[in-house]
Amino acid sequence: MIQIDLPTAEATTELGAQLAASLPQNSGHGWTVLLKGELGAGKSTLVRGFLKALGHEGPVPSPTYTLVEPYELDGGRVFHVDLYRIGGEDELWFLGSDEFATGLTLVEWPERAPGFAASGDLEIALRYATPGRHAALVPRSARADVWLAALGEAIASESPP
Numbered sequence: 001m002i003q004i005d006l007p008t009a010e011a012t013t014e015l016g017a018q019l020a021a022s023l024p025q026n027s028g029h030g031w032t033v034l035l036k037g038e039l040g041a042g043k044s045t046l047v048r049g050f051l052k053a054l055g056h057e058g059p060v061p062s063p064t065y066t067l068v069e070p071y072e073l074d075g076g077r078v079f080h081v082d083l084y085r086i087g088g089e090d091e092l093w094f095l096g097s098d099e100f101a102t103g104l105t106l107v108e109w110p111e112r113a114p115g116f117a118a119s120g121d122l123e124i125a126l127r128y129a130t131p132g133r134h135a136a137l138v139p140r141s142a143r144a145d146v147w148l149a150a151l152g153e154a155i156a157s158e159s160p161p
């Protein structure tokens, strides 16, 4: 597990960017990242930093109503999912969830679809702190262990003790 203080919104964006930069190359598709945390905890902010670091330019609209926003980037496909307003887990099929296996999916409110969330690789729990927010990153697969090890090195090299 990695725990990190995020004193400002920029720090949340930066964590998203560091995650993108640390993603293991040639590690296959079907990555699922679960973004937990109450309203306003910074989930979408982290996704913005992630997408921007992968070369996405322009806005990152909230998937509050569409539930899924797909991105075609040079590094592959990214699906930004927000399940806050999903009616039931079966709705995931109508949202094209079978496509998620072709890319990397970042899911806000994964608690709304527990069966789907059970297959997550990485869980990121954001919570309010003073100042800002706090993040706890928990790997749930062997390849997520590799990802977090790389992230830990990137963070350590940026802020030596």
Ligand SMILES: Nc1ncnc2c1ncn2[C@@H]1O[C@H](COP(=O)(O)OP(=O)(O)OP(=O)(O)O)[C@@H](O)[C@H]1O
Pocket (backbone or CB within 6 Å): 006, 007, 008, 009, 010, 011, 012, 037, 038, 039, 040, 041, 042, 043, 044, 045, 046, 108, 131, 132, 133
């Ligand atoms: N580390 C931080 N410190 C202070 N403010 C932050 C931090 N991270 C994000 N914010 C701010 O919190 C607000 C809400 O962020 P965001 O929309 O990312 O939350 P969310 O978790 O996606 O919420 P929702 O559940 O409604 O989708 C934004 O104004 C954002 O700039």
Ligand SMILES: [Mg+2]
Pocket (backbone or CB within 6 Å): 043, 044, 045, 062, 082, 108
């Ligand atoms: Mg959000």
